[in-house]
Amino acid sequence: MKEILSKVDFRISPKAFSRANYQVELILDGLKKVHKRNFNNLLDVGGGFDGRYRKILSSITRKYLNLEVKKGRNVDIVATAYRIPKPAASFDLVTLFMVLEHLSEPLLALKECNRVLEKGGFLVLTTVQYWYTHSYPSDYYRYTKYGLLYLLRKTGFKVTKIWSHGGPFLVLFHVVELNLPDAVRTLYSILLYRLSDWLDWKLFAHSDNRKPNNDSVGWSVIAQKI
DSSP: OHHHHHHHHHHHOTTOTTOHHHHHHHHHHHHHHHOOSOEEEEEEETOOSSOTTHHHHHTTEEEEEEEESSOOTTOOEEOBTTBOSSOTTOEEEEEEESOGGGOSOHHHHHHHHHHHEEEEEEEEEEEESSOOOOSTTSOOOOOOHHHHHHHHHHTTEEEEEEEESOOHHHHHHHHHHTTSOHHHHHHHHHHHHHHHHHHHHHHSOSSTTSOTTSOOSEEEEEEEEO
């Protein structure tokens, strides 16, 4: 029953703004506007074992590689984000989707991503500002827009675009949702997710021009190696 409800929930809100999958789609759309051809080599740092983004990311690159910390399905490179076993300038695109909050040394990881990128190559990432503790104990940080800008500039990147995943209404929605039992959570999400997303969109712009004191669910970033 829970599996059926979760599928219904996803079908009625696949384009809701704070959806992780939808944010990846938006990032790819943004990349296509500044990079008119396919990428040559893409490194997906922490791409997971379910191949969630492999198909969509493979559509924009000639070669896709997924790096994870241990062997498993859909894993091409076994390593950490702090020591990527590839020469400098090996990739023209590196992705970090919902990974940065799980890295105990984010500055070191971003420096390593910069090293393996060619000059002018792109780093794209998503991360959270509000979210519950998950994948513990390896859940270390929450990021504001200004924290991300600082880290990326410090590690040799120029941020070309950054935007919020949603403001106060979606934060409030997730505060309740993420603390409910699974079955109740799914029903709650089906009933209220789209409403919360719509209210948030209408009242709090999902862009980098939002008031700095507004809450945010998380952030998406497109950055370029200087």
